[in-house]
Amino acid sequence: SSQSSGSSGINAEYGYAQKHLIDTGEDPERLQETMVLLAFKPDTECEKYKKMFSDDRWEELVLEFRRTNFELHHLHSDSLLSTLLQSGLSVIKTHQCYSSERSGDCPVCNEPLNTLASSLPFSHCTQSRLICRISGEVMNEHNHPLMLPNGHVYGERALTEMMEREGVIVCPGTEEVFWLDQCKKVYVM
Numbered sequence: 001s002s003q004s005s006g007s008s009g010i011n012a013e014y015g016y017a018q019k020h021l022i023d024t025g026e027d028p029e030r031l032q033e034t035m036v037l038l039a040f041k042p043d044t045e046c047e048k049y050k051k052m053f054s055d056d057r058w059e060e061l062v063l064e065f066r067r068t069n070f071e072l073h074h075l076h077s078d079s080l081l082s083t084l085l086q087s088g089l090s091v092i093k094t095h096q097c098y099s100s101e102r103s104g105d106c107p108v109c110n111e112p113l114n115t116l117a118s119s120l121p122f123s124h125c126t127q128s129r130l131i132c133r134i135s136g137e138v139m140n141e142h143n144h145p146l147m148l149p150n151g152h153v154y155g156e157r158a159l160t161e162m163m164e165r166e167g168v169i170v171c172p173g174t175e176e177v178f179w180l181d182q183c184k185k186v187y188v189m
Contacts, residue, residue, distance in 0.1 A: 082116070089117040105133065130188065134158035134172060146183040150176055153186055 042053040093108045102109035108117050130139040132155030139145040144156040169178045
């Protein structure tokens with residue numbers, strides 16, 4: 001009687017597995033190995049199944065659970081913050097971000113965002129705009145780009161304001177001192 005109840009337990013487990021697991025598209029060999037674990041105890045001497053009860057197997061099961069959970073709930077394995085950062089970085093990423101001429105003000109030029117953006121595509125810019133590093137304003141016909149003798153270019157408004165405020169122009173990049181009449185207007189075609 002006890003033998004028949006044990007046999008019916010295994011049959012019930014086998015029936016459950018047939019109904020719920022076999023038609024899921026799982027690898028039949030892997031499923032069979034997993035089902036055999038029902039017959040073994042964790043302290044088994046059988047090497048093939050001993051590995052399946054090992055502590056290392058738990059890490060694999062955690063990863064498998066997470067992957068299945070993400071898939072089930074249509075979630076992405078990357079964090080939302082990482083996804084948002086990457087979308088923003090791809091908009092401002094240029095070839096200059098990976099050259100020797102990196103800007104200290106550009107988020108992509110600085111670590112760790114430079115590493116995060118390395119696999120992203122470069123931004124597609126059909127029109128370039130010159131932005132003054134001092135004021136952050138666009139340099140155009142209303143705010144002419146002026147080049148200092150050291151080659152650095154800034155907006156006319158920012159340099160004029162600096163000249164009025166300090167009496168001289170101090171280059172933010174090199175801290176060299178210049179006069180407004182030493183600046184040359186830059187023409188962009």
